[in-house]
Every structure is written in C-alpha cells, then in structure tokens.
Amino acid sequence: NAGVTQTPKFQVLKTGQSMTLQCAQDMNHEYMSWYRQDPGMGLRLIHYSVGAGITDQGEVPNGYNVSRSTTEDFPLRLLSAAPSQTSVYFCASSYSGAGSGANVLTFGAGSRLTVL
Amino acid sequence: EDQVTQSPEALRLQEGESSSLNCSYTVSGLRGLFWYRQDPGKGPEFLFTLYSAGEEKEKERLKATLTKKESFLHITAPKPEDSATYLCAVQGDLAGSYQLTFGKGTKLSVIP
Numbered sequence: 001n002a003g004v005t006q007t008p009k010f011q012v013l014k015t016g017q018s019m020t021l022q023c024a025q026d027m028n029h030e031y032m033s034w035y036r037q038d039p040g041m042g043l044r045l046i047h048y049s050v051g052a053g054i055t056d057q058g059e060v061p062n063g064y065n066v067s068r069s070t071t072e073d074f075p076l077r078l079l080s081a082a083p084s085q086t087s088v089y090f091c092a093s094s095y096s097g098a099g100s101g102a103n104v105l106t107f108g109a110g111s112r113l114t115v116l
Numbered sequence: 117e118d119q120v121t122q123s124p125e126a127l128r129l130q131e132g133e134s135s136s137l138n139c140s141y142t143v144s145g146l147r148g149l150f151w152y153r154q155d156p157g158k159g160p161e162f163l164f165t166l167y168s169a170g171e172e173k174e175k176e177r178l179k180a181t182l183t184k185k186e187s188f189l190h191i192t193a194p195k196p197e198d199s200a201t202y203l204c205a206v207q208g209d210l211a212g213s214y215q216l217t218f219g220k221g222t223k224l225s226v227i228p
Contacts, residue, residue: 033214102148103207103214104165105150107152
C-alpha cells in the first residue's frame with residue numbers, strides 16, 4: 001500500500017493563479033481531510049469529507065474548494081492564490097472519524113506551496 | 117472551543133537523559149487524545165491514542181499518559197533518532213465531530 005499520496009511536493013505560484021493539490025489514498029478510507037501547517041501554529045483543518053459526494057468546511061476554508069467524486073481522491077483547489085496561502089499542506093485520511101471511534105489519521109508527506 | 121497547549125516549545129536532551137513533554141487540553145468531552153511524531157519535511161506519524169483518564173500506552177522508549185486535563189509523553193533513555201517534533205491533538209465527543217485540534221508541538225533534539 002502506498003498510503004496517502006500527495007502531488008506536487010513543491011509548487012510556486014503567482015498571486016491570482018489557480019491550482020489543484022492532489023491527494024489519493026489506497027486504504028479504502030471513508031474520511032479524508034486537508035490541513036495546513038504554518039510556522040508557530042498547529043495544524044489547521046481546511047476541509048474534510050466523510051465519503052464520496054460529501055464535503056464540509058473546517059476551521060480555515062476561505063479561498064479553498066474541494067470535491068470528492070471517488071473514495072480514493074480528494075483534491076484541494078486554490079481558486080485565486082494569495083500570499084497568505086503560502087504554507088505546507090497535508091492530506092490525511094482515516095476509516096471514519098465520528099460515531100464511537102476516534103479519528104486516527106494517516107497523513108501524506110505534504111505539499112509545500114509558495115505564493116509570490 | 118477545544119484548545120491544546122504543548123510545553124516546552126523545544127527541548128534539548130543528552131542521549132540517555134529521560135524527560136517528559138506536556139500537553140494541556142480543554143475539550144467539552146474527550147473522544148480521543150492523540151500523539152504524533154513529525155520529522156522535518158515529512159507528514160505526522162501516528163504514535164498513540166488515549167481515551168480516558170488513567171490510561172497509559174507504551175512504544176519502545178515512549179510512554180503516553182492521560183489525566184482529565186493533560187497528557188504526558190515520557191521519553192526514557194532517548195536516542196538521537198528520537199529527535200523530532202511531537203504533536204498532541206484532541207477530538208471532542210460532540211455528535212458528528214471529526215475535527216482534531218492540534219497543539220503547536222514540541223521540538224525534541226537528542227544530542228549524542
């Protein structure tokens with residue numbers, strides 16, 4: 001199993017450009033999510049999905065868009081990049097996050113984005 | 117609102133010098149408290165889940181403990197390969213709650 005795969009690993013954008021960060025998992029996990037990690041701050045949840053066709057906002061959703069058309073894939077779209085979106089982005093997945101179980105996440109290796 | 121505070125921000129230990137990392141938390145009801153390890157340039161790697169006060173879990177030189185207000189990650193006789201940032205997170209037990217709230221982490225350096 002590859003686990004959680006993110007692409008690209010590095011990306012440089014100009015302000016106003018759009019792009020998509022890709023995330024794929026091969027563990028048949030229901031739950032997928034996107035976090036951003038900034039210096040001096042904890043990981044913050046951007047968007048999450050509990051299954052194909054279902055998405056919801058996290059703590060910091062503005063400027064980002066997601067969709068979940070398959071169980072395996074959960075892309076993150078930046079509609080019009082801003083310097084404030086310079087960060088390291090992590091995709092994470094789990095079997096399920098609610099019900100009686102705890103949300104034990106498996107993380108990808110990260111995508112480092114710089115917006116000039 | 118769930119909150120997680122980790123201390124210290126950074127810790128330097130000599131190889132073999134045992135110590136503890138602290139994670140203080142507030143949450144409406146605890147579904148789980150998590151410890152992750154993160155190496156530079158990599159994603160966090162799961163270590164432990166603790167569910168209720170009094171619970172302890174061990175893995176090699178690491179032992180995690182939990183009270184109603186805080187968790188400790190005890191590192192016994194650390195080695196240089198234990199150098200990493202250790203992250204603590206909590207998940208509340210509200211219905212349909214998936215979100216984890218993370219602390220800022222403790223950066224551990226173990227000097228040979």
